[in-house]
Amino acid sequence: MTDQPPEIPVQSVRQSLFERASVVWLVPMAALLVALGVAWQSYSDRGPVIEISFQSAAGMSPGETVLRYRDVDVGLVEDVAFSDNLDRVLATVRLDKDIASFVDADAQFWIIRPEVTARGVTGLDTVLSGVYIEGAWDGEPDGLVVRHEALGDPPLAAGGQAGLRIMLNASPGAALSEGAPILYKGIEVGRIGKPGLSDDGVNAQANAIVFEPYGKIITTATRFWDTSGFTFSIGTGGAELDFTSLASLIGGGVAFETIVSGGRPALDGAAFGLFADEGRARASLFDTSEGTKLNLTVVFRENFSGLAVGAPVELEGVRIGEVSSIRGIVDEDRFGDDAVRLLATLALLPSRLSLDVAEFDDPLDYFEQRVDAGLRARLVTATILTGGLKVEMIEVPDAPIELMDLSAEPYPILPSAQSEISDMTATAEGVFQRINALPIEELLVSAIGFLDAAETLVGGEDVRQVPGDVRGLIGDVRGLVGSQELQTLPAEVSALVGELQLAAADMRIVTASLSEADLVARLQGAVDSATAAATGIEISVAGVPELLTSLTALSDRVASLPVETMIAQVNETLASAEMLFASKDTQALPGALATAMAEVEAAILELREGGAVRNLNQTLASAETAAAAIETAVAGLPSLAVRIETLVERAENTLSGVDQNSELSREARASLRDIRNAAKAFESLSRALERRPNSVIIGR
């Protein structure tokens, strides 16, 4: 039956699982729940939205740029739009819920992007990942603040680093570079922020931070200096190229050291000066935070050039301050004439004096007291070479009574005294003028004349005879002693003594009979003493008569000598010599010659008072020593002359660089010429003395 279609075959099929319909409705239910659950969760998980305003979008893109806190993603930029007047870019950022309450009013935001700073290249990873916003806030939730303004640059202490914040004021020669490290003994312990101008627009200053725990090292006595760049010096050791490190060579750096102890720990916001190099930092002891300054003014009577601002002020040798300003002052009423006087303002640090607070609670009182006692200020030479001046406070004896003028404006006035300026040129000139004025020639002529006279005296016949006469005298005495008479004298005396002895013997016999009585003993005693006396007389009497006669003869002889005339001559010479020595010129001679002459004088005095022979010998010896002294004094002259020559040469070389026509160089040249001439005179003198040292004594 092909035209009737057959029944369709039907076959069983395995039962499947999903038969119960009611269950199936769970599926869409579940799907719905899941979908809604996910939706709700992602909605509720969303944190709040904050708005941060930036200067520029700087690569932020909605949906991609993240907000990070300590390198953890805590937010996402959803939208970037302009503010109403197009001056700021507003980024709408959705925060994570758990971090939202921490973003309070002190939260800071900035963009991290690749930057090349003094510290190197930072933020390179943002090239790959895109810029991101970094946020910084503290760990205390103070409630969410919705509107924020982003910082233009990353803050100084990013990431909540604790540290001491200070302000660095750059002094001339020091450079502040942003992000430069602050080094302490080579370790980076801090960072400099962005430099700006100070309020008065004079110096550059920058905020800096010194990280904990190094912040405790900073005290008021800490000095900072610039270690960037390098120093090149040529010295005795050769050429030296010095720089702290390659990093600081390029990027700059600031190092510090607490130079002296005793400073107070610095507080947040303390200001420090930044010096150009270590030397200057160490040399400076001035810092705005080292205590209050005491300002005084001084009016100097003289007006000398050479006092500069910053010149030191010393009190009895201790530096207590510096000159802070200088100006001229003309006040006819006050001073009586219209000359220009120097008005210097001194900035003193009384803390340098460590005044006892109980005694002087105002340092001004101390100065007042000292001024009463005679303290005055005066200008003195600081260095001879440059002619720089410094102010010295010193007690001047016999100063006219002056009081400190406490009521003067703007600062109290300290009285001044005569300045002691040793003007190099004036001094040198003066010295050589004085040397030139010495009558050396005349003196030498007189000395030579005196010595001639002395020579004639010594070489005179009469004086020469004296030794011979004396010898003759001595010969006579000897002859006297050896004469017959004296020889026989002892024989006679001995005969006498023999007789006496016989007499004594007789007497003994006489007394022998009397010896039974004490009389004998007494007589014996008497005889013994008489014998002893006789023996004594024997000795002393021996040769006396003859000797007496010889001595008489001798005295006659001596009297015949022309000693008196000699002595009279010597007296005359001595008188003239005395006149010579007493003259002013001689007194004005420099010390060596004076002492030599004094020796000669003493010798001559002795000569007058004592015996002739001995004094003359001494005189000759003194003259010898005098000559030796002069020789030694003179021996120094050539070297001195040479030194002066070399000094002059050096000074000339120094001055050759100076402008030819300037006043200074002309003056200097003039004085140099004088020095040279004086040196030449010295030289010739010394050469003369050298060649013939005897010329001092003998004469040319």
Next chain:
Amino acid sequence: MIDTSKLGELIVCTECDALYKVRQPERGQVAVCARCHTVLAAPRAKAALQIVALAIATMILIIGAAVFPFLRIEAGGVANAASVLDIAYAFSNGILTVLVVATIAMILAIPALRVGLIIYVLAPIMLDRPALPGARAAFRVAQKMRPWAMAEVFAIGCAVSLVKVAGLAQVTFGPAFWMFAVLTVLIVIQQKFMCSWSVWNALASQTPS
């Protein structure tokens, strides 16, 4: 030959054109072509209910998959997230822009359309109400679109590409990913449950042809 008045009693195999007298298969039975063994009718009890439920679930999941974040990778500190639409937009580069449309269609639009149409057609059947106007056209379109709804192909494609990427970067699945996985399963189940012949039957019986 054949009584044309009784055409309604006949069934023609769609694949091999064999002619059979239609017979409602019993519960648990399917009608199969004798020659080519194609399943012609596989009615299920309460199929309408199940299919509609599944379809609703599928629709919800499609919407969710389109809205929520799909995948996120992270490598070297850089991250990137993509939703399903972002994936389609990967082709927005010159001439490839055509593919953007095609991809969205194949992954989301056509499956959503199908599901929507099926709900449109089957919901009245489920509720024993008259079919909504245009139900036949709707169902016809839905069936025609079947090979072009490639959601499950996309799901497997995800798996393949994630295997490729997971070695390079860190992959995070968003909720859309899981929704998509579930939706794929649901679509497969729904396909199995639905007997188009039964639907046509129901549609035919409802509206006077």
Next chain:
Amino acid sequence: MERVGITDPVLTARDAGLVGCRTCARAWPMGTEVCPNCGSRVVSRSRRSLQRVWAWWLAGLICYVPANIYPMLETRTLVHTESSTIVGGAVELAAHGSYGIALIVLVASVVIPVGKFVSIAFLALSVRRISRASPQARHGTYEIVEYIGRWSMIDVFVVAILSSLVQLNAVAAIQPGPASLAFALSVIFTMLSAQAFDPRMIWDGIEIDKAGRE
């Protein structure tokens, strides 16, 4: 259960002067153009269907060539840019050790499309001529082709996912290459080609054959 034996000749709708709607399986008299039940177009056998099959097939084949020549993916890393074709990418994956993925890619992107081309051509040809393969086999082939056809799109989706995900600025960025469009078109065309094919024609041949033999 009643079962009709395979050897028994089956009555086809065409034989019965009817035409079956491929959408709703209802039978209508021959010549009906629109199915009154479902409203879809009804056609018994169309010679033009084979033309369509071949047309789409050719289009798919044409598109398959650039799909293999042009790069499918452009991988841009910090260091270099790399373009890889389908095969090239698979080879590289294999070189990197991901044999499994490489195999999947090769299968999905090469074996399957080529297989589809071959199968469709075979089927189209077999309908015209007498083929040795049994109709069941051919029908099975058709089923497979039709089922698998859409899965070839996986390659395009992988490209899309990778391109959209791996956009990590400078670290790595993947862009789809022109081959992706070509491949997608190829897949679409082959799908259309398979859809255009009328499987009823496979079974028609048997009748002829059987009739011929008988």
